[in-house]
Amino acid sequence: MTRFSEALIPTLRESPADAEATSHKLLVRAGMVRQLGAGLWTFLPAGWRVHRKVEAIIREEMDAIGGQEMLMPVLQPADLWTKTGRVGIEELFKLEDRKGSDLVLAMTHEEAITAHVASEVRSWRDLPKLLYQLQVKERDEPRPRAGILRTREFVMKDAYSFDRDEEGLDRSYEACIGAYDRIFDRCGLSWYRVASDVGMMGGQGADEYMAPCAAGEDEVAISAGYAANVDVAIGTPEPVELPEGRDAPLEVETPGLTTVEEVSGALGVPEGALIKAVPFTGDTGEVVMALVRGDDEVNPILLGNAAGLDLRPSTEGEISDRIGPPGFIGPVGTEVRVIKDSQVTGRGLVCGANAADRHLQGVEPGRDFACEEHDIRRVREGDSAPDGSPIRLEPAIEIGNIFKLGTRYSEALGATFLDEDGRVRPIVMGSYGIGPARIVAALAEQGADEAGLSWPASVAPWQVELVALGKGDDETTRIAADLYRELRDSGVEVLFDDREAGAGQKLTDAELIGCPLRIVVGRKGVEAGELEASWRASGDDFTIPLDQGTVRIGQLVAEMS
């Protein structure tokens, strides 16, 4: 299999100075990855072994649901991207060839695959199809970060489904969910499938697969029976005790008090009794006033979806012109569109009076102002999920995503077919991505301890690390070398540390690299007729009789996978 002395596994005693994330530090220290430039990473042999094992699991599960693997170019004519309207995306790398033709480096492959399917698929009989590839993607990221977590070039498994209609898409989508669930389970990850924002991909539905880890750049709202990206998560907060209602709003003086904290303090009401009015301006110039409880924040994504607009926070000038003095605005008497969070209810609420240094008490939605009602507040730790269980927020890294694309790409690129009635119809598409490198990083984060990495057996670079403590050609070294050959010949993936190095270095490196099972051949053990074995994950150790080494280790390896 692999002799450490002959392999390129450059372990490091210290972390690189610019590393912050655990996975970044440990993957570099374990000699698995190296940086070539910002967001540009090389997988060294040990790291690539892990990556390839993840790929193999992906291939098996995609093939199992009828996926067909293929390979498309990364370098593509810009023309295709003009047709789908994606050529303007800032993250898209653009370049010219020597003839001046416009090219792009693909960030995903919807354009390419749809162009092929458009020219090859004619009839309803040709559908459905599920096609996938493992291919490099290129993205001009504004900020690559955290080692291999967010890079400018990375391998992605991208799959695309092509169906005759929505029902077919639903079936393809469900099949992919099944495959994805199995893939992440088999990789040994802790993961969640969460509802997500459909984003710029458009389409009718989207789920993300998230792996919780400290270095994650997303946040997930999780409870016993609920999981959603915080971007779209909806929870129910603790109710607020409101002051007495009134027959009509009462204007009170609140000189210079513009924050929720100041107003609630001055009036002696809980922050949740205030109505926080947050103005947004749409791409059309329309101003929308979002209302949430004083102790809540507006979730701009939920608000944007509710409003059906692309929104940005309004400027002070827009607020003054269209609503009232900033700091004192409210929904009563305003002429702009008002969208109220469903948690803003009851009598006795407090809001800005749209007059300087004035607030209104005893306000009641519906009676005192008209509005649309949606869930637009940002979820908070401790909220209740729909099933009543408490929500917690966890950082997580996105490891996969699936979209119901619909016909956006097929219409743009003329991917149509003739149905059974002879009508031309656009193919209904789905898109399904997985980032193997992110799985590697998430596993590194999830399994790490003070000593280093710890890989699940299914994706470990080697199943066993065999450490020979002796030096030169003493007896222990010969025994270790014999055991290595036997294990290798019996099909065990074994990393044999045969280096001329001190025991401390070899043992620490074994913990750093994180193979599931470590076997030590040393003088003490050999004198007792034993091999010393230990599990990386639990630290449990035990001995194996020397003469049963190959057989027992073979059994343990079979059991672990």
Next chain:
RNA sequence: CGGGGCGUGGCGCAGCCUGGUAGCGCACCUGCUUUGGGAGCAGGGGGUCGCUGGUUCAAAUCCAGUCGCCCCGACCA
């Protein structure tokens, strides 16, 4: 794009403020000793101090510009 930080042998760092022959630890090479948690002794190799320009008798050090990298935020199919 806004803010902050860093570029000095392979890695981690000091030196810069106050200009004057480039240093430390680890790693590496040779020899001897050593071998159960990152060994010891002796000898040795390796750096145009990111780059360009300026100031100066003299620049790692001062000035200007530029490139690269990291972190926070914005952004992120």
